[in-house]
């Protein structure tokens with residue numbers, strides 16, 4: 024104890040003066056208080072160090088994200104700590120990022136920070152819950168100590184790398200891709216961009232240009248497989264709970280059996296209490312297990328929807344190119360599948376494999392009773408098969424009528440304005456009602472039969488129990504069974520036959536779900552999006568059209584016949600001809616929205632069918648005859664709804680299409696929200712916004728189908744300037760028109776007559792030839808004074 028005295032006391036003692044116990048006690052308390060104060064100070068410093076280190080680690084995370092181009096740039100400097108997968112590992116610092124809580128990381132890394140003091144200087148720790156002012160002062164102090172970290176530290180190197188990235192774009196976490204495409208978030212930069220650096224978008228076909236960024240491979244079969252695997256795995260877990268639930272179900276018959284045959288005969292209250300406690304536990308456990316399996320099934324349904332929703336919509340969007348949009352209904356099929364996964368019918372099917380064990384249990388009680396159950400089960404199976412036969416066709420019919428009604432509903436919602444304006448509501452409702460009536464009629468027929476068979480199966484089950492009780496009583500009278508055994512056998516038989524009855528009742532759902540699954544599988548597996556194409560350099564815009572023949576499916580009408588022509592990069596062509604000549608069809612074929620019956624359309628020598636669809640789409644522009652905008656802002660529409668599109672690209676497209684001035688005059692400018700019907704834009708304004716959309720992303724080839732059909736003279740002048748800009752940018756432009764005004768803006772003209780090329784060549788030559796033949800630009804014969 025004496026050794027522990029403070030130096031002041033020891034000094035007193037050395038002078039030989041007497042020290043009172045009160046003095047010693049007081050001195051001890053003082054020392055204790057000093058020690059506590061010093062300890063607290065030390066703790067604050069440690070906390071401070073932790074904060075400093077956490078901030079530093081976060082900064083390093085951000086830099087690594089930027090350098091790897093993998094994580095979201097917006098994470099800087101904090102980052103999303105909730106997602107471990109998104110956080111790379113810092114091996115050198117000995118700190119694993121991601122799911123590990125930050126304070127632990129700081130503690131692990133503390134020894135390292137001692138050898139790297141400059142890191143502290145970069146950050147100011149946030150004051151915590153202690154003395155905020157003091158901490159702020161403490162935090163400020165190291166910043167003064169050193170402003171520039173030691174260059175040899177790894178953190179410094181990474182920080183420098185980050186600042187380099189920042190310098191290039193002026194935006195933290197952004198890098199420039201493809202030279203002039205503007206800043207793009209690093210998270211969207213694909214690591215395997217094919218070695219493209221710089222070069223701009225100015226084209227570079229024939230292997231010399233910028234390669235298109237490779238998108239993630241689309242593999243719908245894999246998505247389907249993932250969805251099915253999720254179902255299978257979850258069903259296996261559900262099956263374990265189903266077995267447990269069904270075993271526990273036996274508790275009730277066993278309880279009844281024990282009460283009647285043991286408790287009532289022995290008159291033992293203790294046995295009764297014991298049995299009751301056990302049974303109550305079993306029943307609660309069974310309820311819990313049953314709840315768990317239902318919850319797992321519900322989550323399975325959600326997972327299936329999450330796995331397959333986007334692939335189905337993508338595949339449907341692609342498949343609808345060649346149909347009337349029927350494929351979109353496949354999303355409804357997914358809904359059907361989800362409903363089935365949470366239905367009682369599926370639970371009945373899951374219970375079915377356990378039914379034979381229940382039958383065996385009844386057999387063990389008495390073979391006669393077991394035979395009755397087997398006979399009933401066979402009878403119920405026959406009823407099931409008959410039910411399937413009797414209802415399958417009607418349910419199928421009901422479904423196809425329902426699909427038609429849904430399609431009509433969709434078209435009604437798209438054409439609601441015209442329906443109202445022309446007072447067509449009764450007609451529209453009548454057409455929908457016809458399909459709906461057909462569906463309901465078939466459903467009633469199928470459901471009538473289904474209900475009849477379900478009632479029959481219920482009757483069979485009840486009669487089975489009656490006969491079991493009757494025959495069991497008879498056996499009991501002959502001393503072969505006890506009363507408890509008979510009741511227990513009857514309850515177990517009910518459990519054995521329950522799943523079969525459930526399957527019969529839900530048979531309709533089974534048929535519909537099976538058909539839905541078939542349609543989903545067919546759509547996903549046959550989607551052309553499954554076939555990944557080689558990513559090519561950005562095209563230059565050379566177009567070759569070779570012997571196009573188009574005979575629409577199901578018709579004998581030849582819409583295009585032997586159409587051939589070629590355009591060089593930067594050429595501008597006007598396709599003229601009378602109404603119905605096939606101009607729009609040709610335009611659609613040039614952008615790949617319909618495929619020719621035979622012949623080829625080649626962009627930079629590659630057949631359109633062999634271009635990667637996404638890459639092709641990003642390199643062309645299309646303004647259809649019937650302009651439709653998406654619900655969203657003007658800027659989103661110009662940017663083709665791409666979230667990552669830069670403002671610079673949107674502005675560039677608007678300038679190129681010469682629509683910036685028009686948009687600037689709108690009350691909300693580029694932020695003007697366009698509704699599904701295009702309001703508040705006028706027809707001409709819609710057409711001009713769609714023109715900017717066509718020019719978005721610096722395309723190499725643009726097809727404009729009657730771009731001036733809704734334009735006033737100012738709009739036409741702007742369109743002429745847009746065509747001039749496109750020519751300056753060496754964009755290949757094909758303009759379909761019936762108006763002579765646009766012809767002055769093109770180099771070449773193609774006259775289409777009845778689906779064949781009547782004239783093709785330089786503008787002046789074609790116009791001269793037209794004049795010589797006494798024809799107008801629609802290819803019709805005119806009086807001489809009307810020409811040119």
Ligand SMILES: Nc1ncnc2c1ncn2[C@@H]1O[C@H](COP(=O)(O)OP(=O)(O)OP(=O)(O)O)[C@@H](O)[C@H]1O
Nearest residue numbers: 575578580582600601602603604605606607608609
């Ligand atoms: N899928 C199709 N099924 C049947 N006929 C079709 C199909 N597509 C186009 N046609 C027919 O081909 C002809 C050419 O149509 P297209 O729309 O290409 O003409 P167009 O020259 O653009 O006419 P307009 O100048 O009036 O727009 C029309 O008679 C049209 O009915």
